[in-house]
Amino acid sequence: MEFTKKVAIITGSAQGIGKEMASSFFKEGAKVVIADLNLEKAEETVKEIKQQGGTAVAIKTDITDMDSIKNLVKETQKCFGKKIDILANVAGVCIQEDIFESTEKSWDLTMNINLKGMFFLSKEVAKIMAKYKQGKIINISSTSGYITSTRCSMAYDVSKAAVRMLTTGLAEFLGPYNINVNAIAPATTKTQMITDLFGDDYFKGEWVRTSYPLGRIADPIDMADAVKFLCSEDAKDINGHTLLVDGGCLLAYRRK
Amino acid sequence: MNLLKEKVAIITGAAQGIGKGIAIKFAQEGAKVIIADINEEKAQITADEIDKTINSCVAVGLDVTNEPAIKKTIDQVIEDYGKIDILVNNAGIQPPKQPFYEIEGKMWDRALEVNLKSVFLCSKLIVPIFIKQGFGSIVNTASVAGPILWEGSLSYIASKTAVAQITRTMALELAPYNIRVNAVGPGHVDTELNKATFSVPGAREAMCSTVPLRRISLPKDLAGAFAFLASDKAGYITGHILYVDGGLSQNK
Numbered sequence: 001m002e003f004t005k006k007v008a009i010i011t012g013s014a015q016g017i018g019k020e021m022a023s024s025f026f027k028e029g030a031k032v033v034i035a036d037l038n039l040e041k042a043e044e045t046v047k048e049i050k051q052q053g054g055t056a057v058a059i060k061t062d063i064t065d066m067d068s069i070k071n072l073v074k075e076t077q078k079c080f081g082k083k084i085d086i087l088a089n090v091a092g093v094c095i096q097e098d099i100f101e102s103t104e105k106s107w108d109l110t111m112n113i114n115l116k117g118m119f120f121l122s123k124e125v126a127k128i129m130a131k132y133k134q135g136k137i138i139n140i141s142s143t144s145g146y147i148t149s150t151r152c153s154m155a156y157d158v159s160k161a162a163v164r165m166l167t168t169g170l171a172e173f174l175g176p177y178n179i180n181v182n183a184i185a186p187a188t189t190k191t192q193m194i195t196d197l198f199g200d201d202y203f204k205g206e207w208v209r210t211s212y213p214l215g216r217i218a219d220p221i222d223m224a225d226a227v228k229f230l231c232s233e234d235a236k237d238i239n240g241h242t243l244l245v246d247g248g249c250l251l252a253y254r255r256k
Numbered sequence: 257m258n259l260l261k262e263k264v265a266i267i268t269g270a271a272q273g274i275g276k277g278i279a280i281k282f283a284q285e286g287a288k289v290i291i292a293d294i295n296e297e298k299a300q301i302t303a304d305e306i307d308k309t310i311n312s313c314v315a316v317g318l319d320v321t322n323e324p325a326i327k328k329t330i331d332q333v334i335e336d337y338g339k340i341d342i343l344v345n346n347a348g349i350q351p352p353k354q355p356f357y358e359i360e361g362k363m364w365d366r367a368l369e370v371n372l373k374s375v376f377l378c379s380k381l382i383v384p385i386f387i388k389q390g391f392g393s394i395v396n397t398a399s400v401a402g403p404i405l406w407e408g409s410l411s412y413i414a415s416k417t418a419v420a421q422i423t424r425t426m427a428l429e430l431a432p433y434n435i436r437v438n439a440v441g442p443g444h445v446d447t448e449l450n451k452a453t454f455s456v457p458g459a460r461e462a463m464c465s466t467v468p469l470r471r472i473s474l475p476k477d478l479a480g481a482f483a484f485l486a487s488d489k490a491g492y493i494t495g496h497i498l499y500v501d502g503g504l505s506q507n508k
Contacts, residue, residue, distance in 0.1 A: 213427070226493070239503035248494045
């Protein structure tokens with residue numbers, strides 16, 4: 001198995017893309033930390049993983065809070081030992097607002113979760129990875145970091161564009177410690193978050209084929225497979241890269 | 257080790273170097289590999305080695321700029337295997353470094369023909385089969401050239417940048433047929449062909465120092481990216497240039 005004995009922290013993994021990643025990591029032998037603000041849901045996820053024979057622990061984490069970040073690292077080491085092999089920064093938020101109605105509060109919250117939390121948690125975990133001269137950090141960007149979406153969340157789009165720079169920057173500085181830092185940029189993915197935002201009917205209709213040349217909306221497993229690859233031995237020389245997992249939607253966007 | 261189980265894959269320029277690394281990896285992942293290379297003798301040696309130790313592998317002599325010859329090869333593979341799942345357009349040349357204003361027109365044409373036109377020709381001739389099958393995956397060998405630049409390689413950089421761009425354009429055209437087209441952009445790679453470059457004292461160290469991961473890739477370090485993109489695990493990825501460069505290009 002690819003990740004036997006590896007310890008993987010995944011933020012925002014109580015549900016959605018993060019949960020799918022946790023599932024594919026434990027199936028490859030990793031011990032996974034379900035770090036989420038929603039402890040109840042995180043514990044449900046842990047229960048499901050344990051029922052399938054995996055090893056997992058839930059740690060309540062608010063990545064906008066520096067003490068909570070430090071606690072996550074400390075608790076992880078307490079549960080699974082000193083070494084941390086993989087960090088997947090999945091936690092994210094998208095608040096839709098009309099541009100003229102947008103508030104400072106939602107801007108700050110979006111930046112604090114999607115960007116600031118990602119950097120400071122990466123920093124804390126990278127300190128440990130650097131000691132062991134190995135590690136994989138995966139960030140979640142978005143196609144919204146390349147093109148503005150019609151449903152306005154300016155802060156979200158800007159934060160996801162910044163994730164790409166954060167990824168190349170961390171890769172440049174952590175590369176010499178044999179730490180790979182990469183990102184994936186998913187297109188809209190059929191998660192609870194998106195279903196809640198847009199409704200079930202969102203995934204149907206001719207527009208899907210027009211906007212997504214491969215003809216379908218992504219499933220969480222598409223993202224989990226990409227992340228699994230980036231954390232694998234097969235991707236050992238990939239660094240600072242943002243892998244688009246978008247069904248060709250950016251190609252369609254360029255088609256004029 | 258079953259990423260490409262039962263897949264039939266044609267890999268051009270796979271007698272040696274990066275292509276050979278791809279062929280070995282594909283075979284390890286369960287693919288039946290057809291090595292198509294202009295150097296038939298070397299292709300045969302590589303194919304025999306893979307066939308004996310890993311999985312089914314055959315060699316065919318092919319000039320990737322020769323349209324009828326490509327057609328013949330594809331027809332033969334269909335006759336022998338009944339399908340083709342994957343085409344890896346890897347054949348390429350790296351013309352000797354020189355100021356661009358000294359490049360002979362003929363040399364320019366040759367670089368563009370082998371590095372770029374071949375991708376067009378092989379893809380063009382295989383696509384009708386992919387469309388009929390209802391599936392197919394193409395992976396091209398691009399380069400960090402484009403995101404990064406250097407002096408003395410005008411025709412190479414032009415051709416590889418164009419490969420990246422036709423990868424995206426072909427991907428757009430072929431997505432409705434469930435055919436994906438992607439590329440891998442290698443950074444510094446240690447192959448037999450550039451042994452001379454690395455044999456200069458200090459050259460390897462100087463090169464490593466520019467790479468965030470502080471190392472030069474071996475063909476086997478690139479092969480996993482080709483296998484992933486070619487596989488169903490990348491079923492939602494098309495038109496992407498995946499740089500495998502240790503962070504050299506900073507994904508520009």
